[in-house]
Amino acid sequence: MTAHTVFFDHNSTTALKPQVLEAMLPWLTAPTGNPTSRHVFGRNAREALELARKQVAECVGVQASQVIFTAGGTEANNFAVKGIASNLSPGQLLVSSIEHPCVARPAQSLAWQGWQVNQILVNSDGVIDLAQAEQAFQTRPGLASVMLANNETGAIQPVSTLAKLARAHGTVLHSDAVQAFGKIEVDMQTLGVHAMTLSSHKIGGPIGVGALIIDKRLDIGPLLHGGGQERGLRSGTENVAGIVGFARAAQLAMQSLASRGALVQGLRQQLEVGLHKLGATIFAAKAVRLGNTSFFAIPNIEGETLVTALDKAGFAVASGSACASDSTEPSQVLLAMGVAPDLARGAVRVSLSDSNTSDEITQFVAALQQQVQRLKGLSAVAA
């Protein structure tokens, strides 16, 4: 059923790489111990786990002990925000206005503990307004969180500059690098952040695994209490197969970073030339963006309607972030950029991978043109 659909929704999730499955299978099909057990089944599982930790660490330029595995990006973001806040006295908490809900909502949840949540704003290109950020850091917030690349627009944020600001004001800075990791170079040292979130299933690894990368001196409390796994910072029997798969996917992503980047950027350029001809507005077009992401709207056409029409035509795209796909509210990210709500309701996201082809883009642009003409015709009749 899904075989005929062209998949253009890789920021939502992406296919598992065959080499990743190969790495995982022994840990699913052969008896695998509990990594806490002392017998050989447990020790083998522990060894695989620690090797995976080292591999993930190498991908982001840290030591293995700085990698805390979680059940995904959402957990890692919750862990970062709440875990860091739990060891600080309540004060100012800064989050950008374009954060994923799994950063924004845990931040809001801290309000009842006495935290005051303030926003760092973005400009019309979807990029952090550094002048405003500088002001915001003057209040010496205890914790700040700014994502490295936005999941909807793909706009890359000036995180290393913010990290310098944060360190100058004694602020702990966390960055959600879920969308950036595997698409651009993500080096903890260069970024200068205190904590950073990674996710497996956005880079060709399995769903249900992620990590929080932490500065060695970071004071952070656990979100999940129990058996004391992950040096007491994340209890629960480790998902050995998933973690092994995550590490393999991370290695593969790093190996092909440059070649994939060039490929998808070429495809996106082809796409956006077509989009311009159709009169589309491309959001964050002036920003430095992830090479695979294009977020656009055709004026006077509802995004939801277009996405459904495109699905029938055999193209899987998104109208916003998948997590919020239930809602028909215009994208919060676009509103934060000052995009008019009417135009924001038209938003469609295409997110590519190196598995996509130039032919698919050509077909997509043709299908889009057809649907746009049809939908405009319908609305003309309705008028």
Place this chain on the structure above:
Amino acid sequence: MSERKPIYLDYSATTPVDPRVAQKMIPYLTEDFGNPASRSHPYGWTAEHAVEDAREEVARLVNADPREIVWTSGATESNNLAIKGAAHFYAESKGKHIITLATEHKAVLDAVRELEREGFEATYLQPEPDGLLSLEKFKAAIRPDTVLASIMMVNNEIGVIQDMTALGDICRANNVIFHVDAAQATGKVIIDLETLPVDLMSFSAHKTYGPKGIGALYVRRKPRIRIEAQMHGGGHERGMRSGTLATHQIAGMGEAFRIAREEMASENERIRMLRDRLLNGLMQIEETYVNGDLDHRVPHNLNVSFNYVEGESLIMAIKDIAVSSGSACTSASLEPSYVLRALGRSDELAHSSIRFSIGRFTTEADVDYTIDLLKSKIDKLRELSPLWEMFKDGVDLSKVEWAEH
């Protein structure tokens, strides 16, 4: 040089993934890789179907409504979510006192400790020497401000089954939320949430031949139980637990629970015979004590203390079998098991205890080999033991006054 694999008798620590479960998972790791939350294309729909089918399978095993099942990353998360989530939600209306059992899993004990740090009060009830909780003690512990009780169904170390119906009835009568950690119970005892007076129940996949890293929390709808989310974000799982659902993991848990439902009756019979065979064999060894009640106990578990044997030496001597000398989650430490200590066992007996846990792939030959191994190794260790010699000479060791160093 590859080490020869010992016989696996540690099914309570984790179980191998059943081959049928692995087969069920693989399609969702390959062609059907969609994000179940993607509503705009068939990749998402296929994944969502798989998630909902699995939810139904999990619900069927415990006779619940699928809408009462919330996916988590495992029993640790389920326990944390249930305990903190319910305590936070009901603290204002009911109070800030929690009751639990000293022999609970660390995930329950540490979640309760965390609440204590936040200003809750907790009562840790001691079990009877057989591991069972006295209903009278439980009733007596309830206070007007008791908000939540958390009592496990099956203990991970000694396998004893608590009286869920009686405990739940007491909770109902006193308007106390009742959470049950059933990580060690699924596929081993019948769980009928239609009749059991339980409000919240934690499940794990990897103790029931499913994958590691996936679990579920049952949250009763009638009467409706509310919990405060511990993981915020995209609003998945009706807002109770955000995070992209791991389709392959969930499909695996569903299949594991389907197999458990269909096969547990016959499987438990077979496992009980093996356990009794093991028990009879080991009881031929002198000075051997079973930990925990034998009647109210899952057939899979046998926890035995071998007196006059030093625990570490015993573990080293029986490397041909993979067993646990305590709960897996604490076996890295050399502290005696807190569960056995709570039963009143001495440090020595607690240290020289072994948990044998039998499962789907254990054979009669495995059991016989284990009995022979234990017999010969314990004989050897005792031959070297001055304490054993004194015991055999009729010296009452408890009366011996040891010289100070």
